[in-house]
Structures are given as structure tokens and as C-alpha cells.
Amino acid sequence: MAKISLDYYRQQNVVHLAKDLLGKYLFTRIDGQLTSGMIVETEAYNGRTDAACHAHAYKRTARTSIMYEAGGLAYVYLCYGIHHLFNIVTNQEEYADAVLIRAVEPVDGLDIMLARRGKSKPDNRLTAGPGSLSKALGINRSFYGESLDGNTIWLEDRNIRFSKGEIVETTRIGVDYAGDDAFLPWRFYVKDNPYISKK
DNA sequence: CTAACGATTCGCT
């Protein structure tokens, strides 16, 4: 077992961590049903400096409070009243940083993921996009605050490493409200991977 | 208590 330990998530540079998470495997086990995917797209959010982060400038609310905990917890919230978006809380206590997982490449439990997504055949949209991958992996708001060191949701390092040329760094999606911070190159994805959320 | 609004997705044109 190559489960990633909590120390990993407590690194202080959330942008570096978002890039490093590419190639890691995300697992869920719900009622004995195992599903997983390899992370191929992420975005970094920095609580102290970044206007796009829900916890921007020490804004502590009921929803964002989990981001102020030490790294290694799940931050899941409902977006547009429809989609559950899965983030990993990072950095030390009081540093409200998080990485949004935007896309994975399906690995284990393909039939389970198809059923959850209401699809009969696999396609490139099965786990592409933050709402889609959460649905495929069965992640919902009940995962809010769940430790990534447990047996329900966790990450594994299977020694997949991407070279600099295989990783694209660009601006984040859907954060126009953040002013200048919308232009930060804090979105990372694996070049040419068919499961990234947008071209 | 009320109202506005999303770190999106899917289907239809």
C-alpha cells in the first residue's frame, strides 16, 4: 500500500502541491464499492493572498472553517445547487489553502462509476470536470471534513511522475469574480490527457 | 427572514 500520509498535505506551498498531485491516485470505498482514478487536473487556492479562494483574507465561515485545519482533510461543497466539488485541504493549521481536483482518469470500479453517472458506456466525460469526478467516485457533502488518512477516501502514490514538458500551467476556470487573481497560473493538467475538463 | 449567487454540466439549437 502506497497511501499518502498526512504530512504530505501539510506542505506549505499549495501551488507546488497542486502540481505534484498530478499522477497521484484518488480512491473511495463506499459500502465496499472501490473506485479510483489518476489525478490529471488540479487548481491551487491560497486563503491568505488569493481572491478566488472561498477563505480569502481570513474569511472564516461555517463552510470555509475546514480549510483552517491542518492539511489532509476533504473540503466538499455544493456548487450551483447541483455539483459537489472535491478539494484537499493543505498547509498547516490557520493557513486556509486547498487544491481543487478537477479531473481524474478512471482506474478502478469502472462499472460502478458508470452507474453513478447514469452512463452505459465509458467516454472521455466520465470523470472529466470537478462535478463529474465527484459523482463518479460517490463524493458528496457528507465527505466534508473527512480525513484522507482513513478508509473511505484516500490517495496513493504509484510512482507516476510527469516531466516539465508533460504538464500544462494555465489560468483557473470559473473564477472571473477574483479580479487580477483570476489570471494566476494556478491550474495544472497533464498535456494531451483525454480526461481534462476543457481544452 | 429574504434574496442573490455560484471553483458546473448537459442538452438542445
Next chain:
DNA sequence: GCGAATCGTTAGT
């Protein structure tokens, strides 16, 4: 390419 779907969170009355 465009617009509807849909509801918890948030801030303001």
C-alpha cells in the same frame, strides 16, 4: 454556442 437546472451558503434587512 447558449441557457436552464437547482439549493446551500452568505450577507444584508
